[in-house]
Amino acid sequence: MTAKCVMVLGTTSGAGKSWLTTALCRYYARQGLKVAPFKAQNMSNNARVVASVNGQGEIGSAQYFQSLAANAIPDVRMNPLLLKPERDTHSQVVLMGQVDEALSQMAWRGRSASVWPVISAALDELMAENDVVVIEGAGSPAEINLHDSDIVNMRVALHSKAACLLVTDIDRGGAFAHLYGTWALLPENERALIKGYVLNKFRGDASLLAPAPQMLRDLTGVPTVATLPMWWQHGLPEEDGIFDDRSTVAGTVKLTVAVIAYPRISNLDEFQPLKNIPGLRLQWVRSPSELAGLAPADWIILPGSKHTSGDLAWLRQQGLDAAIARHAGQGGAVLGICGGLQMLGEALIDPHGIDGNGPGLGLLPLVTVFDADKTVQHTLARFDADMAKPGTLASATNPWAALAGVQVAGYEIHHGQTQQHPAMAKAGDVARVAMPAGLAWQNGAGNVLGLYLHGLFEDAAALQALFGASLGGPVPTLDSVFDGLADFIEQHFEPGVLSALIA
Numbered sequence: 001m002t003a004k005c006v007m008v009l010g011t012t013s014g015a016g017k018s019w020l021t022t023a024l025c026r027y028y029a030r031q032g033l034k035v036a037p038f039k040a041q042n043m044s045n046n047a048r049v050v051a052s053v054n055g056q057g058e059i060g061s062a063q064y065f066q067s068l069a070a071n072a073i074p075d076v077r078m079n080p081l082l083l084k085p086e087r088d089t090h091s092q093v094v095l096m097g098q099v100d101e102a103l104s105q106m107a108w109r110g111r112s113a114s115v116w117p118v119i120s121a122a123l124d125e126l127m128a129e130n131d132v133v134v135i136e137g138a139g140s141p142a143e144i145n146l147h148d149s150d151i152v153n154m155r156v157a158l159h160s161k162a163a164c165l166l167v168t169d170i171d172r173g174g175a176f177a178h179l180y181g182t183w184a185l186l187p188e189n190e191r192a193l194i195k196g197y198v199l200n201k202f203r204g205d206a207s208l209l210a211p212a213p214q215m216l217r218d219l220t221g222v223p224t225v226a227t228l229p230m231w232w233q234h235g236l237p238e239e240d241g242i243f244d245d246r247s248t249v250a251g252t253v254k255l256t257v258a259v260i261a262y263p264r265i266s267n268l269d270e271f272q273p274l275k276n277i278p279g280l281r282l283q284w285v286r287s288p289s290e291l292a293g294l295a296p297a298d299w300i301i302l303p304g305s306k307h308t309s310g311d312l313a314w315l316r317q318q319g320l321d322a323a324i325a326r327h328a329g330q331g332g333a334v335l336g337i338c339g340g341l342q343m344l345g346e347a348l349i350d351p352h353g354i355d356g357n358g359p360g361l362g363l364l365p366l367v368t369v370f371d372a373d374k375t376v377q378h379t380l381a382r383f384d385a386d387m388a389k390p391g392t393l394a395s396a397t398n399p400w401a402a403l404a405g406v407q408v409a410g411y412e413i414h415h416g417q418t419q420q421h422p423a424m425a426k427a428g429d430v431a432r433v434a435m436p437a438g439l440a441w442q443n444g445a446g447n448v449l450g451l452y453l454h455g456l457f458e459d460a461a462a463l464q465a466l467f468g469a470s471l472g473g474p475v476p477t478l479d480s481v482f483d484g485l486a487d488f489i490e491q492h493f494e495p496g497v498l499s500a501l502i503a
Contacts, residue, residue, distance in 0.1 A: 023482075035131065036129070068482070263314055270455055315343070387401055410458075
């Protein structure tokens with residue numbers, strides 16, 4: 001079996017490639033076809049743990065969701081190369097799910113020759129096992145400075161003989177120039193693979209677009225096959241780590257959750273379910289004034305970080321450390337996830353040069369030591385039943401008490417290993433064990449919780465325990481989100497186009 005391949009290219013990052021790829025995966029899967037997603041190289045600190053030949057490994061979150069939309073089992077071949085930015089000039093390289101230190105140190109341009117055989121082999125395997133492979137490009141295919149070392153756009157398209165869609169964000173302006181310029185900069189053999197233009201995020205009367213689509217077709221020979229209206233609440237996490245920081249809420253605000261958006265934030269996609277809950281306002285916060293403007297936030301969340309010590313230093317520079325401490329001291333709920341858990345402790349100790357040393361926020365009597373080896377695994381664990389017991393605060397002010405005894409599924413991606421601070425424990429200052437094996441810790445009052453497990457808000461049991469029906473309205477399931485995406489493109493693509501792409 002050799003799969004038909006459909007590839008989604010973009011005129012820019014953020015044009016809409018990831019969600020359109022997800023929609024196509026569900027659309028073709030609903031036709032009874034065996035479908036798999038593929039992205040040769042993703043640059044994102046949003047990662048998921050999936051199956052690999054070595055047991056478990058990492059891929060970009062976008063490909064994880066695309067595989068679920070395709071009704072496929074996620075595996076590392078769907079995103080063979082993942083770049084996880086640690087600084088502005090350095091990324092950790094994950095090849096076939098595993099960190100590759102040699103590639104991480106290699107110059108960008110020299111890397112492609114080493115990784116292309118692995119990338120092309122992964123794609124060939126997926127093509128041999130499926131009816132359709134839906135491929136996502138990265139950035140723009142017309143990055144002419146990178147064309148000779150391309151491993152993610154037109155080299156993939158040529159290798160797979162993919163029918164390509166070129167999508168642009170018309171809301172930014174200049175969409176037709178972006179489409180024409182991208183087409184014009186491609187060699188003739190690559191232009192021939194582009195079968196249609198997609199105008200994304202359109203607001204207004206589509207009839208006003210004429211005569212531009214026809215003029216563009218006259219210039220390039222390529223038709224505009226879809227004009228997709230602006231759709232803010234499609235229910236998927238924002239693509240490639242770009243988050244939508246508008247504050248939106250359905251219905252009356254009953255709960256306000258502030259997520260600290262430090263520069264190296266990771267796995268922010270796990271908060272998308274909170275955005276889908278009626279009555280819950282999710283707000284990204286970067287300063288004490290933004291936090292104070294929420295008047296006040298009910299919860300503060302410290303999310304994961306790809307560079308914990310650096311983000312902790314940034315947090316202090318902003319004055320957010322004092323604001324978080326005040327909130328916790330007044331009984332406000334604080335949740336730290338992975339890197340956020342590490343920040344809540346007393347100290348970061350880095351004997352291997354993984355992340356950096358530094359003092360923590362001191363909200364939990366814990367110490368984190370960074371190990372040379374990285375923990376990457378799926379985890380199923382249960383919160384301790386004693387979380388329901390109040391400390392110095394009434395349990396009514398401790399939302400984490402609702403998690404007592406709840407079993408949740410999630411994933412771990414971390415170098416740090418966290419334990420009780422020995423000297424503080426000896427003096428009687430001991431953190432509550434909220435989950436076994438060092439996965440979660442709580443302060444004595446109960447309002448501060450640190451958790452290594454990603455995916456808490458994607459677990460149905462956890463959502464039910466924390467929110468139930470208290471905020472009003474059902475929480476959309478992932479399947480309903482995927483079906484909504486497929487319905488959307490089926491409605492707005494020209495008739496017959498989606499079938500013709502795989503003919």
